[in-house]
Amino acid sequence: MNSRRVQILVALALTALWGAGIYAGHANGHLRFLDRLEATLTDLRTLARGVQRPPDLVTIVAIDNTVVKRGGSYPLPRADLARVVDTIVQFKPKVIAIDLLLVDRSAAIGDATLAQTLATGPIVLAAAAIFPTASETVATGGEDPLAVLPQAERFLLPLPAFAEHAEVGIVNVATGQSGSPLSVPMLFRTRDKVEMSFPLRVASRALDKALTIAPDRLMLGDRAVPTDTDFALPITYYGPRRTIRTVSAQSVFDGTLDRKAIENRIVVIGAAVAGGGDFYPTPFDSLMPGVEVVSTAITHLVAGDGIVRDHKVHVADALAAILLPMLLVGLLAWRRSAPGLVAAAVVMMAWAALNLFAFTHGIWLNAATTLAAAVPPVAAFAGVQLWAGGRRTQYLAAKSRSLAQFQAPAVQEWLARDPDFLAKPVRQNAAIVFIDLSGFTALSERIDPDALRDLLKAFHALIDRAAVDCGGVITGFLGDGAMILFGLPSAMPDDAARALKCAIDLHRSVERWIGSLPPEVADQVGFKIGAHFGPIVASRLGESHQHITATGDTVNVASRLMEVAVQNDARLALSDTLLDAADFLGDPDGTLRGPLRTQVRGRSGTIAVWFWRDERQSRRPAAEADVTS
Template sequence: MSKRRFHSLIALALTALWGVGVYVGHATGHLRFLDRLEAPLTDLRTLVRGVKTPPDLVTIVAIDDTVVKRGGHFPLARSDLARVVEAIAKFEPKLIAIDLLLVDRGSAGDDELLAKSLAARPTVLAAAAIFPEAIEAVDAGNQDALASLPQAERFLLPLPAFADHADVGIVNVATGSPLSIPMLFRTRDKVELSFPLRVATRALDKPLTVAPDHLSIGDHTVATDAGYALPITYYGPRRTIRTVSAQAVFDGTLDRKAIQNRVVVIGAAVAGGGDFFPTPFDSLMPGVEVISTAITHLMAGDGILHDRKVRITEAIMVIMLPMLLVALLAWRRSAIGLIAATAVFLAWAALNVFAFTHGVWLNAATTLAATVPPVAIFSAVQLWAGGRRTQYFAARSRLLAQFQAPAVQEWLAQDPDFLLKPVRQNAAIVFIDLSGFTSLSEDLDPDELRDLLKELHALVDREASACGGTITGFLGDGAMILFGLPRQAPDDAARAVECCARLYQMVERWIALLPREIGDRIGFKIGAHFGTIVASRLGGRSHAHITATGDTVNVASRLMEVAAQHGASLALSDILLNEAGRSRGALAEGRLTGPLQTQIRGRTGELTVWFWRSAPQATQAIAEPDTVN
């Protein structure tokens, strides 16, 4: 297994463990902050879904600012509340639910009047559960579903005078933007129904059955979340559920059609009363409308689903989505992997929104908490490792660049297949070699010898690059320079001639500056020719180099011998000079002699050769051609 694959598998395993930890931590109540993150995400999906028309099952009679201005105070006097209840009862509602805590005694007459009013129609009163400051987390392993409910210290019930004539339900709602409402509450020795559930069971007039993952009201099943919480989704802004002011009772304008055969919920909607909640459509929605939303869901069965099956799907997503994203980033450590991972993430987001708008609530915060950290960490590690790899390869590239001409490097970068197939073309070839170097090597210290060669190679490289030549290789104390790669140019021959003249002058000056015991023992020779070559890559799989072969290369090399035989340091073929146009600019600072008809070792026929020597003064003209005998 490769090192990269092993690291990817380790990253996937750690990602899976993180996902499991996040899901279990949230399911057992140890990551409550995720609920605060889920609230705005749920609000966003609700806004995407838009306003819905609620079933016409519930009417809210609001004790609002108009009523308070009339009566002069809040809470409403018990006698006024009794009057409201009596007026509603005359229009034959299905049920009257009072979302007010009637726990304090009023005047005896007013309390008696309200008690009589409550007895006129089926009524449900609100109670409250009092919890300790620290609530223990739900024990997910407890086999008794009811025992897993958070335990309240006690219930704050309505006065017996009222409770004797009505049913009671617990009205507690979570602070902030409520995403769900508990359906069951318990103390040490008692379980009580929530206010919405008590209202729904009385309105439907069917027996209630509590199952591990749902509630049944007769044959009407309501799926619940963990801990018997009912997920709610708001229909729209305040007053989306039919709402009438209680002032209509006192004005005598209450509409029978708004009351008859409906559940009527009486509750406070007084500005500054404190019973308001932020919701997606409205920053201040009265608590009575939040409760009425839950009642409607229970009766109509149109709530959002977050039952056991949905939570299992959620768990799979929490584990699999981050693993899939990490796998994609590991699979293609490039833009392709990033695009694929982004596409998968967007597909998940679209699926989440689609499910929500169709009544299935997949918790987004938990999935994000399981996904973002491992993906971010893995991406950061990838970027860091990529930076390290980039630095490594850049260093290698700089190192390898020293072994290849810049023009060839650039061409190979543009075309990796450059010269995989041999190319036959015309080119100019220049060879340079030190004479006397072999005997000098026997006496010179190896370090001094190395420094000497390093200086020579640097000089040759500088002059060849200045003239646009390509060094195809250093041959110990010499080098081969090619003009015509990576592609042919009309001035290849002219630049080769210029390079020969510059090399002659620079090497002559370099030798003159060497210590006498070294400079007096060495010289140099240069040969140059123009003609047809075969440019190609030579070598095996592990190593290849670009070079040129053919008769032109051999002749250029042999011309160094011809120069030495005739006491010269530079020999140029007549073919090269003709191709170069015998440019005075390149050879002006010296004397050209020739032509010489000479035999080239190992080759049949003769070749016309010219010799060039650097003149003592820069103004010396080029001599007229002489015939060398």
């Protein structure tokens, strides 16, 4: 009994250390995969909360497709923009926020007209922060509260002729790994300058309140702005596009602009035209115009209805990451059978309900960090409990049976850890490589069956080596061909690059192998390879004998690309999608021909295809090698 108590205390201590480590690691910018999980969970919580009616404070005047069709061009000419601003000024708004980067000169008359118009009303212009890399950099260290601000290389400011008549704010937003803006930085800095964000500048002007920067918060007058610890404003969306009141700028040119939509309101002028301006995915809308994202942040600031994710919330997150896993492990240790599992499940459901309740009432508790802190130690402790209860033999037997059902050796190690791997189909992006021998059917009529078997064995060995070297999984040998999948046991950022390398390696190794065969055999066979990248469904197929495979349009296209290669006197056909995903910069020992936009059999529409040729080896004409099997 004493030994068991010691074991439980050790398990609780290790669980607490794990939770604290997970929280600290994520808080310090590591464990970035949790950001993607949190973004997904945030989308789900936002959808569960449902569409909300926003405070009716902001009107978006959208430069949309109707306006572009009228003028015939985008960006909108400066003279036309001046007309829009002038009309809005006459209706006396609180402030006009122009979410357009006026950084380039245009026609002199148009620029002069716009500059004169900007001088007639309360205007805030958008500027942009230019960062040295693709992501915003954040400095840390020291006691300066501004050290945590996104540090830009420089600011892209409006033309001086415009800026002298208006205030300026930085319009950049911060997107999560899903691409959805989760927060808007309120302050930006360079080495010697700090600039307010566009929404904060607009809100300050609309409220007529001065901004004060405190060590842990921002103040507009005597009202605290609920920002994150890096002075970013968390945002949560009211609904799909046009949930915030939106009118087309075309109503200005038609003379139908409603004065009530403008008077004593915050007016945001921005682009909502297809192919122009920024669009972002949000829980309610896959293409939310950037002007509405900015308007959402402005509404939060002015109405004070933004979601709270401040220092106190982070303290609550830390406590949850430590205490919840300890409670779950304690319940499992207290009742080792079904009652303990039920009690732990009830606690998890209660935590999920509390987290959702807090989110719907304006408090953003981190879910991903708590899950990452709770699930591994609970799963590990439950596994130990099973082992201690004598279930290890049954588990190993089930694992052996599960592994025996599969033909792909590359996934056996993963199945040993998770016998339920792909028990439910998984939708994800993956790269597919198909290879097939040409002329094999005719050859099989002429040579001895044993020699034919040796030929296939050598060919399969080449494929197996190339797949293993590049981290691919052979989902099946199709007689004289094979399908190789890159994306299991889980999708990786370099799946496309490894598939491309595998296809090129196969091209070279199979060509050398054919060249080493006796002339009477080598002259009869050739090969063709097709490779593509895109969404697939990975799953198990079969009952008593199962195997892992992938299905979907991506698989079909990869297979048909072998036909496209033959039709174009090539041996390796690569989709443009695969090359883009692989960030292919060229091969000094090979050349690409293309792109050729062509149809593939059994599929509507066209795709762009490239053909790769090995320049290191002399080869027979492709037409001679690519004999249809």
